[in-house]
Amino acid sequence: MEMANCVYDNNNDLLQSTFFQVERAATRMGLDPGLLKVLKEPKRILTVSVPLRKDDGSLDVYQGFRVQHNLARGPAKGGIRFHQDVTLEEVIALAALMTWKCAVVDIPYGGAKGGIICNPKELSTGELERLTRRYVTEISIIIGPEKDIPAPDVNTNPQVMAWIMDTFSMQHGYSIPAVVTGKPLEIGGSQGRNEATGRGCVYTIEEAASGCGLNLAEATAAVQGFGNVGAVAAACLNDLGCRVVAVSDSKGGVYCEGGLDIAEVREYKERTGSVVGYPDATPITQQELLALDCDILVPAALENQITEANAADIRAKIVAEAANGPTTARADDILQQRGIMVIPDILANAGGVVVSYFEWVQGMQHFFWSKDEVNRQLRRRIVSSFREVWEIAQRERVSMRTAAYMIALERVKKATLLRGLFP
Incomplete structure (x- = not known):
């Protein structure tokens, strides 16, 4: 198995750690350095100011982000987290991880991530709803069922996803359930998504x-x-x-x-x-x-x-x-x-995005699956992906992580080369 010394030792920087893992797999594959640059760079970074009127009438302003890392294989997909320690660098890293995650389980998405720097435990339900709706209004220029589909992450849940769906739908004048996944069942969520x-x-x-x-x-x-x-x-x-x-x-x-x-x-x-x-x-x-x-x-x-x-x-x-x-x-x-x-x-942890994909498909088709069907399809996809990674790890004598990145990079590379550069 792979035992090369790691030259990266900054334990606190998820972004650099993610870059390191990508570069390690790319080196093993002999990936073209120029193409590697393309695959590493986020496609789009949006930073927004999110003003909030508190319950006591005072005003506060929070900072929010939405990062789309790669769109070569399809629309962007990734969660939104509410946490006091959110940073732009963290969101970029998590968006990149979503790109590789979607690719390793072979679903037609690119990676994205979003976040607001806040402590939701210090906010009332009303304040949390207003913060969410204003944030969605600010990022609505880049999200949508064919562009970028958010989902739950740290400190967000089906209720927050419902507010996102409703806010986006109100802007367009009709319900658009496929704009977000992880929603409650009553408004287009999928069986089995929470688990x-x-x-x-x-x-x-x-x-x-x-x-x-x-x-x-x-x-x-x-x-x-x-x-x-x-x-x-x-x-x-x-x-x-x-x-x-x-x-x-x-x-x-x-x-x-x-x-x-x-x-x-x-x-x-x-x-x-x-x-x-x-x-x-x-x-x-x-x-x-x-x-x-x-x-x-x-x-x-x-x-x-x-x-x-x-x-x-x-x-x-x-x-x-x-x-x-x-x-x-x-x-x-x-x-x-x-x-x-x-x-x-x-x-x-790719099960969440796999069933998010199932939810998105169901929402686009307005046809919903049973929980047994969702779990059956989830197991099939995860088991197949695990065995692909295991086979590469054994054949190439690398770690499971490097094998997973090799598979993901190869799939995103092929999509990028087939599409070419515009203009």
């Missing part, structure tokens, strides 16, 4: 476990990030007989050697706002969770969680990246050298 990212991640874990000879019914798992994605992944692993021994959220974590009752933990968090304090479990920090002696580790929180500083502490056999960019470039090399299989984010 898609976590469920898709577990499909990749099943394939990885099979390849590694690991029996999931006898395995243990820890999940960092017990939000929508992590909670679903934990529940799916539990359903497969896997013993989930630890989970965490932004406030802390809990551990139980005998395994947690995931349904009870979800109910407890819904009632209290956190997994912290869950009875019959031991408190645990985020770093302690990452270092647990378990078979499967699912980082499902934010980026840069596994770094050069703690990579040597990871004891899991499989790391399934349910979050975007949870492992830095140098940490990735360390895990590879230690024989730990890392299922890269652009494959492990």
Whole structure:
């Protein structure tokens, strides 16, 4: 397997880490340097000012972004996050990751991402709605069903997507459900969309476990990030007989050697706002969770969680990246050298964009699928993509991440060359 030393060691810059992974795969492929420049650069960057009248009558102004990275394979696709730590560089990196994610699972989209620098926990529901609607008004010049289709991300949900759809529709005078995915079912959402990212991640874990000879019914798992994605992944692993021994959220974590009752933990968090304090479990920090002696580790929180500083502490056999960019470039090399299989984010968490694609197709056709059909098609797409990446990794003796990027780059390269440069 690939064990080349990583020359990039800035653990805090997701953009540079993403560039590094792209360049590594491009070098392995012998990609033309000029074409690589084209594939790395974002096509369009929009920065907007988002004024908001607060509930007390005062005015505030927030900064928002929408980045379209690449459109060679189809309209842009990517989530919108509301978080106080959002930066333009982060949004550019996440848009690029969406390009490669869509390509590796072979759906006809390019990559995009959006965000507003804000702490939604400090905003009322009314303030959040007004902020969302004004942001959508500002970015409406570049979004649309054939141009750029937003979706949920950190701190956004089906209700926020409903506001986006309604705002865009009001501007055009008729309902346009396909402008956004991750909507409530009542206004054109898809069955299975809310669970898609976590469920898709577990499909990749099943394939990885099979390849590694690991029996999931006898395995243990820890999940960092017990939000929508992590909670679903934990529940799916539990359903497969896997013993989930630890989970965490932004406030802390809990551990139980005998395994947690995931349904009870979800109910407890819904009632209290956190997994912290869950009875019959031991408190645990985020770093302690990452270092647990378990078979499967699912980082499902934010980026840069596994770094050069703690990579040597990871004891899991499989790391399934349910979050975007949870492992830095140098940490990735360390895990590879230690024989730990890392299922890269652009494959492990692609279930969300796959079912977003299904939702978009259903919205464009005004014809909707059953949940069983959605999950069947999701499994088919994820399993097929995993096996393609696995085959390249074995044949070329590279990591799963480099193999995934090689496949993605090849597909975007072909689309770019076939379309040519205009004018």
